[in-house]
Amino acid sequence: xxxxxxxxxxxxxxxxxxxxxxxxxxxxxxxxxxxxxxxxxxxxxxxxxxxxxxxxxxxxxxxxxxxxxxxxxxxxxxxxxxxxxxxxxxxxxxxxxxxxxxxxxxxxxxxxxxxxxxxxxxxxxxxxxxxxxxxxxxxxxxxxxxxxxxxxxxxxxxxxxxxxxxxxxxxxxxxxxxxxxxxxxxxxxxxxxxxxxxxxxxxxxxxxxxxxxxxxxxxxxxxxxxxxxxxxxxxxxxxxxxxxxxxxxxxxxxxxxxxxxxxxxxxxxxxxxxxxxxxxxxxxxxxxxxxxxxxxxxxxxxxxxxxxxxxxxxxxxxxxxxxxxxxxxxxxxxxxxxxxxxxxxxxxxxxxxxxxxxxxxxxxxxxxxxxxxxxxxxxxxxxxxxxxxxxxxxxxxxxxxxx
Amino acid sequence: xxxxxxxxxxxxxxxxxxxxxxxxxxxxxxxxxxxxxxxxxxxxxxxxxxxxxxxxxxxxxxxxxxxxxxxxxxxxxxxxxxxxxxxxxxxxxxxxxxxxxxxxxxxxxxxxxxxxxxxxxxxxxxxxxxxxxxxxxxxxxxxxxxxxxxxxxxxxxxxxxxxxxxxxxxxxxxxxxxxxxxxxxxxxxxxxxxxxxxxxxxxxxxxxxxxxxxxxxxxxxxxxxxxxxxxxxxxxxxxxxxxxxxxxxxxxxxxxxxxxxxxxxxxxxxxxxxxxxxxxxxxxxxxxxxxxxxxxxxxxxxxxxxxxxxxxxxxxxxxxxxxxxxxxxxxxxxxxxxxxxxxxxxxxxxxxxxxxxxxxxxxxxxxxxxxxxxxxxxxxxxxxxxxxxxxxxxxxxxxxxxxxxxxxxxxxxxxxxxxxxxxxxxxxxxxxxxxxxxxxxxxxxxxxxxxxxxxxxxxxxxxxxxxxxxxxxxxxxxxxxxxxxxxxxxxxxxxxxxxxxxxxxxxxxxxxxxxxxxx
Numbered sequence: 006x007x008x009x010x011x012x013x014x015x016x017x018x019x020x021x022x023x024x025x026x027x028x029x030x031x032x033x034x035x036x037x038x039x040x041x042x043x044x045x046x047x048x049x050x051x052x053x054x055x056x057x058x059x060x061x062x063x064x065x066x067x068x069x070x071x072x073x074x075x076x077x078x079x080x081x082x083x084x085x086x087x088x089x090x091x092x093x094x095x096x097x098x099x100x101x102x103x104x105x106x107x108x109x110x111x112x113x114x115x116x117x118x119x120x121x122x123x124x125x126x127x128x129x130x131x132x133x134x135x136x137x138x139x140x141x142x143x144x145x146x147x148x149x150x151x152x153x154x155x156x157x158x159x160x161x162x163x164x165x166x167x168x169x170x171x172x173x174x175x176x177x178x179x180x181x182x183x184x185x186x187x188x189x190x191x192x193x194x195x196x197x198x199x200x201x202x203x204x205x206x207x208x209x210x211x212x213x214x215x216x217x218x219x220x221x222x223x224x225x226x227x228x229x230x231x232x233x234x235x236x237x238x239x240x241x242x243x244x245x246x247x248x249x250x251x252x253x254x255x256x257x258x259x260x261x262x263x264x265x266x267x268x269x270x271x272x273x274x275x276x277x278x279x280x281x282x283x284x285x286x287x288x289x290x291x292x293x294x295x296x297x298x299x300x301x302x303x304x305x306x307x308x309x310x311x312x313x314x315x316x317x318x319x320x321x322x323x324x325x326x327x328x329x330x331x332x333x334x335x336x337x338x339x340x341x342x343x344x345x346x347x348x349x350x351x352x353x354x355x356x357x358x359x360x361x362x363x364x365x366x367x368x369x370x371x372x373x374x375x376x377x378x379x380x381x382x383x384x385x386x387x388x389x390x391x392x393x394x395x396x397x398x399x400x401x402x403x404x405x406x407x408x
Numbered sequence: 409x410x411x412x413x414x415x416x417x418x419x420x421x422x423x424x425x426x427x428x429x430x431x432x433x434x435x436x437x438x439x440x441x442x443x444x445x446x447x448x449x450x451x452x453x454x455x456x457x458x459x460x461x462x463x464x465x466x467x468x469x470x471x472x473x474x475x476x477x478x479x480x481x482x483x484x485x486x487x488x489x490x491x492x493x494x495x496x497x498x499x500x501x502x503x504x505x506x507x508x509x510x511x512x513x514x515x516x517x518x519x520x521x522x523x524x525x526x527x528x529x530x531x532x533x534x535x536x537x538x539x540x541x542x543x544x545x546x547x548x549x550x551x552x553x554x555x556x557x558x559x560x561x562x563x564x565x566x567x568x569x570x571x572x573x574x575x576x577x578x579x580x581x582x583x584x585x586x587x588x589x590x591x592x593x594x595x596x597x598x599x600x601x602x603x604x605x606x607x608x609x610x611x612x613x614x615x616x617x618x619x620x621x622x623x624x625x626x627x628x629x630x631x632x633x634x635x636x637x638x639x640x641x642x643x644x645x646x647x648x649x650x651x652x653x654x655x656x657x658x659x660x661x662x663x664x665x666x667x668x669x670x671x672x673x674x675x676x677x678x679x680x681x682x683x684x685x686x687x688x689x690x691x692x693x694x695x696x697x698x699x700x701x702x703x704x705x706x707x708x709x710x711x712x713x714x715x716x717x718x719x720x721x722x723x724x725x726x727x728x729x730x731x732x733x734x735x736x737x738x739x740x741x742x743x744x745x746x747x748x749x750x751x752x753x754x755x756x757x758x759x760x761x762x763x764x765x766x767x768x769x770x771x772x773x774x775x776x777x778x779x780x781x782x783x784x785x786x787x788x789x790x791x792x793x794x795x796x797x798x799x800x801x802x803x804x805x806x807x808x809x810x811x812x813x814x815x816x817x818x819x820x821x822x823x824x825x826x827x828x829x830x831x832x833x834x835x836x837x838x839x840x841x842x843x844x845x846x847x848x849x850x851x852x853x854x855x856x857x858x859x860x861x862x863x864x865x866x867x868x869x870x871x872x873x874x875x876x877x878x879x880x881x882x883x884x885x886x887x888x889x890x891x892x893x894x895x896x897x898x899x900x901x902x903x904x905x906x907x908x909x910x911x912x913x914x915x916x917x918x919x920x921x922x923x924x925x926x927x
Contacts, residue, residue, distance in 0.1 A: 020833050043834050045805040045927065046898035075833025078896060104893065133894075134668045134829075137858045331667035395878075 448574030493655025541811020565770025592641025599625030604746030664698030677706030796849030806901030
């Protein structure tokens with residue numbers, strides 16, 4: 006009996022995916038059976054795709070069953086490649102032409118990252134429209150949301166997704182596996198121009214440097230930013246060293262599920278148990294000049310709880326939160342955006358400062374309060390944000406000059 | 409078998425010159441067909457033929473059918489007030505089959521998966537064909553060319569029109585009611601099997617030759633209110649259970665959980681807000697279907713924020729609409745069918761929750777109807793083409809799977825919006841041509857997808873209204889291109905020549921023909 010490989014998923018609730026069962030033989034040619042919901046519309050295209058992949062891997066004799074529930078070509082190709090890898094060990098990559106929109110744009114290191122949406126790396130259905138929800142970043146996750154036996158096929162699927170899916174304005178992020186496995190993930194991911202690599206369970210700066218070295222070796226034209234995720238007591242204690250390990254670090258995130266487990270407490274919605282850890286991260290990040298990013302809020306149904314948590318998170322100094330459901334994005338973003346009072350106060354401060362400057366005054370005051378430079382800087386930052394989100398007209402100065 | 413002669417209608421679709429042996433009129437354009445005759449009149453009954461004490465009870469449905477003269481070739485009507493919990497249609501045809509009756513025409517107001525029970529009767533010739541809707545398994549059966557006659561698909565309004573115009577002569581109407589008196593006065597409001605209203609049976613009661621009212625809750629005369637008037641009724645029958653109310657709610661009558669669909673709904677709400685549709689005193693209708701229902705929830709949010717009240721909402725009622733009525737966000741709920749038991753409860757106790765019928769809401773051959781008075785209607789579609797034509801009955805693989813419902817009738821609303829995903833499990837929704845034409849593009853104003861909004865170029869007012877907005881506006885061709893880039897260009901469905909069903913327009917003319925799937 007020859008070995009049979011299985012890749013992908015099929016079943017009542019599975020959509021936009023396919024399952025491939027494949028075995029090799031020495032004669033008999035290609036025996037391909039396609040069972041597809043979209044056979045009358047795409048049967049011919051699926052058939053020629055499979056044949057092309059088999060030619061690419063020089064497979065001439067095989068039995069293949071494809072059970073399809075409306076998978077796009079990039080999904081079918083990833084599943085085929087995974088099935089073939091299992092049988093032959095051939096690591097040659099079969100790549101479909103990249104979609105025009107799948108090009109990475111170079112984003113700034115300090116780009117806003119209020120929301121980053123986690124998407125399981127082996128569930129095509131959840132990936133297809135991921136860009137429409139307008140998260141600042143979309144994380145294709147290879148780590149905790151992928152079952153250990155599915156790691157291999159998820160890596161191929163995520164690689165193909167980076168070439169096929171329109172992420173619109175979201176940063177293209179990938180959470181690799183815990184090192185050292187994650188370093189091998191990078192070999193397939195880096196050529197597809199991700200914007201950001203998230204390194205889970207980072208405990209020491211060595212972890213970050215290993216990833217940075219692997220990226221440097223790949224010799225990419227574009228900068229790829231790193232976000233280490235700190236999820237242990239040791240990581241917390243090393244947080245400044247981690248945050249300042251390399252200039253490629255854009256932000257440091259905290260992972261509270263694992264951290265609370267590591268400390269031996271249960272996670273609460275109010276989060277007292279992680280207060281120290283979170284403050285430590287915020288401080289380390291500010292000292293290192295990178296963004297501190299908060300963990301996720303895991304009760305998808307509890308919107309008031311989510312808002313509470315995001316408001317608290319912002320007040321601690323975090324500059325963004327993870328989202329595990331698209332429905333969380335707008336609530337989190339609203340919390341991290343400057344409020345209308347904050348914007349108005351900032352405008353008054355900047356207007357007063359500019360007015361004093363033009364008059365050559367040394368001391369600036371607004372009402373009874375002295376305004377010094379850090380206050381102005383903070384106000385300018387809030388104004389910049391407000392303008393970016395359309396909360397403030399570009400010509401706001403006119404209004405404040407009148408007053 | 410001789411091939412039916414065909415002709416092209418005004419929409420460019422090839423339709424048969426006759427259907428089930430009766431001549432048919434091709435679609436001539438919207439509002440172009442003008443019948444120059446009187447409405448159909450039923451036989452004049454005489455009071456002295458009926459029991460003077462008003463007691464029309466007979467022991468069983470079978471007795472009622474026999475006394476109604478059930479024989480080969482008759483047209484039998486039933487209704488879908490219990491939706492997937494309908495028990496009557498299956499019972500009636502069980503009896504007909506047992507009696508060896510053949511070639512019946514089933515004229516339901518809608519069919520549901522529970523009616524797959526009837527497939528053996530379609531196979532053995534008890535039922536010749538269906539005029540109404542062919543959902544799920546019945547649609548698949550029809551598409552495979554297995555039905556003896558040609559199926560006829562009509563809208564809810566079109567059904568009323570067909571009956572009053574005499575296109576369909578109902579021999580026996582079997583009306584299930586949750587409350588009735590021996591005289592035949594009946595409603596769906598009270599009793600253990602309350603299902604809401606009986607609007608879909610109204611035409612049948614008025615025009616059918618014989619009318620049977622079946623109930624599991626017989627009350628003494630008078631049964632109030634009489635949604636169906638006993639003066640039209642020949643026989644009343646009491647059964648143990650008239651319908652399964654737990655099956656009224658189905659998948660399409662719950663709000664979607666899908667984040668992608670919720671995004672669509674949110675975008676639809678924003679669009680309506682931006683163009684000024686949501687204003688004090690406005691009216692709206694959201695169809696069944698998870699996305700449409702979610703749009704209603706976004707309307708609620710916007711209305712609350714801006715302190716806006718709607719004069720009325722139309723459509724199938726459900727817990728969501730009822731709560732808007734009870735919160736005072738909507739003044740009147742003009743209800744065509746109840747989609748859940750909250751709707752049933754509200755209709756029974758709230759005078760502002762009003763039962764309507766296809767006559768008041770949708771009938772095209774009457775002196776106006778309510779559908780045109782609605783400011784905005786949110787509907788679904790299986791396919792839409794680059795000319796804004798839409799399909800609701802077949803899938804892109806050619807299979808007939810849904811009925812028209814009130815969809816065609818609602819197209820006469822002031823603004824028609826179809827929020828649809830750009831593609832579903834690889835199948836593009838926006839394409840060069842629809843597989844089956846159900847709604848002419850001239851009546852469809854806005855297509856909202858997760859990847860952009862296309863406004864029909866004839867709606868220059870809407871285009872102007874959103875010009876300065878941040879809404880993601882695209883052309884429909886652009887959306888079609890993107891769908892094909894993502895999914896690949898699908899091969900068109902493969903059909904044989906044989907026509908298995910026809911799609912009627914609201915005026916009774918033939919809009920399109922559905923052919924046997926070549927599989």
